[in-house]
Amino acid sequence: MIHRIRTLNAISPSGLNRFPHDFEVGPDVADPEALLVRSANLHGLEIPGSVLAVARAGAGTNNIPIPAMSERGVPVFNTPGANANAVKELVIGGLLTAARSLVAGAAYSRSLAGSDAEIEAAVEKGKKQFVGFELPGRTMGVIGLGAIGVLVANAAVALGMRVIGYDPKVTVERAWQLSASVEHAASLDEVFKRADVVTTHVPLLDGTRGLVSYERLALRKRPRILLNFARGPIVDEAGVLRALDEGLLRAYVCDFPSAALNAHPKVLAFPHLGASTNEAEENCAVMAVESLSAFLLDGTIVNSVNFPAASLPRAEGTTRLAIANSNVPNMVGQMSTLLADRGHNIADLLNKSRGEIAYTLIDIEGEVSSDLLDHIRAIEGVLSARLINGHTAPTN
Missing domain, CATH: 3.40.50.720 (NAD(P)-binding Rossmann-like Domain)
Structure with missing residues (x-):
C-alpha cells in the first residue's frame, strides 16, 4: 500500500x-x-x-x-x-547581549568616523553608556520547564546564576533532567518578585496569553531583563513598553518584532530565529x-x-483496527461485542484516553470482513476508524 x-x-x-x-x-x-x-x-x-x-x-x-x-x-x-538546543542557545545569546549592551555598543562603534586616533578617543568617551552587569550571582526565573526551559535553566546554572523555575505541570522526565540547583517557585508572582532575568518557555494557550503583564513586571522595582522566545502574545506588549518607559525593565529581548517594539530603543527583537539552525x-x-x-x-x-500516547506490539498474523472515539463509557464494550458477534477473535487490545478523546488499537485474528469498518463507524461516538496491514474477505 x-x-x-x-x-x-x-x-x-x-x-x-x-x-x-x-x-x-x-x-x-x-x-x-x-x-x-x-x-x-x-x-x-x-x-x-x-x-x-x-x-x-x-x-x-x-x-x-x-x-x-x-x-x-x-x-x-x-x-x-527537537529544536530545544537551538532555542536555548538563542536565549543565552539574548541574555548576554542585553546584559552587556552588545548591540547598542556595536552600533555606536559603527557610527564613529574619523581617524583611528579620533575613533579611539570617542570609544573611551562613549563606552560608559554601555556599562553592563555580570551573570554570576544574579537570579534567573524560568517560566515553563519543558524541553527548552530545562536546558535554559541548566545553562544559567552553569553560568553561575541562581535559578528559580515555575511549572506546575512539570513532567517526571523533565524533573530528572533539571539541575538540582534549580529552586522551584510556588507561584508566578514569586518569580517576578525575585528574578533579575525572566524567560518564558510555555505554549500559547488561553491561560498563557498576556501572562507577562505590567502588574507582574511591577512586582520588582529594580530593572530586570525580560526574554521571550516562546510566542509573542504570551507577553502583553503594551505592558512591557510601559515597564520599559518606567525603568522597570532594562531590556526586552524577543523573537517577535512589531512596529511598536521596533520603535523602542530598549527592545531587541530578532526575526523569529529560535529554530533557525x-x-x-x-x-x-x-x-x-x-x-x-x-x-x-x-x-x-x-x-x-x-x-493519548499509544503503542501496541503487533500480534503476528493479525489485522489491526485503529479507532478514535469520544471518551465516553462502554465504547470498548460495544466494539468488542460487535467483533464477537461477527466471529472475530481479539488477539490483543489497547485503549488510551486523553481529555475528550479515546484511542483504541485492536489486533484481530484471521480474515476480516470488508464491511467491518462500516459497522465500527456506525457506533455512536466513533470519530474515525481504519484497518492496518491485514487480510480482508469479501462480504457474503
Whole structure:
C-alpha cells in the first residue's frame, strides 16, 4: 500500500528521506493521508477528508485547527524538544547581549568616523553608556520547564546564576533532567518578585496569553531583563513598553518584532530565529516524519498534542483496527461485542484516553470482513476508524 503525504512547506530532506520507499511525498500529492507542515496556516484551509493525521515539524501548533481535527478523529503531531538546543542557545545569546549592551555598543562603534586616533578617543568617551552587569550571582526565573526551559535553566546554572523555575505541570522526565540547583517557585508572582532575568518557555494557550503583564513586571522595582522566545502574545506588549518607559525593565529581548517594539530603543527583537539552525530543522523534520510513519504503518501515537500516547506490539498474523472515539463509557464494550458477534477473535487490545478523546488499537485474528469498518463507524461516538496491514474477505 502506498501512503500519500502532502507537504505544505519546505521540509528538510534529512527528514523526508526517513519515509519508507513506498510513501508518496510532495506538495502536489492528491488525496493525502497526512499533511506535513512547518509554518503553513491551516486555519480556514479546506483539509481533505482523506487526511488521517497532521504533523508539524516544530513545537508550536497554533497554525493548526486542533479542535476541528479532534472532532474528525485526526491526531496532530508536533516535535517537542527537537529544536530545544537551538532555542536555548538563542536565549543565552539574548541574555548576554542585553546584559552587556552588545548591540547598542556595536552600533555606536559603527557610527564613529574619523581617524583611528579620533575613533579611539570617542570609544573611551562613549563606552560608559554601555556599562553592563555580570551573570554570576544574579537570579534567573524560568517560566515553563519543558524541553527548552530545562536546558535554559541548566545553562544559567552553569553560568553561575541562581535559578528559580515555575511549572506546575512539570513532567517526571523533565524533573530528572533539571539541575538540582534549580529552586522551584510556588507561584508566578514569586518569580517576578525575585528574578533579575525572566524567560518564558510555555505554549500559547488561553491561560498563557498576556501572562507577562505590567502588574507582574511591577512586582520588582529594580530593572530586570525580560526574554521571550516562546510566542509573542504570551507577553502583553503594551505592558512591557510601559515597564520599559518606567525603568522597570532594562531590556526586552524577543523573537517577535512589531512596529511598536521596533520603535523602542530598549527592545531587541530578532526575526523569529529560535529554530533557525540547520540542525534544528533536520531534527524537527526527522521527528515529524517518524511520528507520521509510525501512525500510518502501525497506528502508534507518539508526540501528539490532542491524542493519548499509544503503542501496541503487533500480534503476528493479525489485522489491526485503529479507532478514535469520544471518551465516553462502554465504547470498548460495544466494539468488542460487535467483533464477537461477527466471529472475530481479539488477539490483543489497547485503549488510551486523553481529555475528550479515546484511542483504541485492536489486533484481530484471521480474515476480516470488508464491511467491518462500516459497522465500527456506525457506533455512536466513533470519530474515525481504519484497518492496518491485514487480510480482508469479501462480504457474503
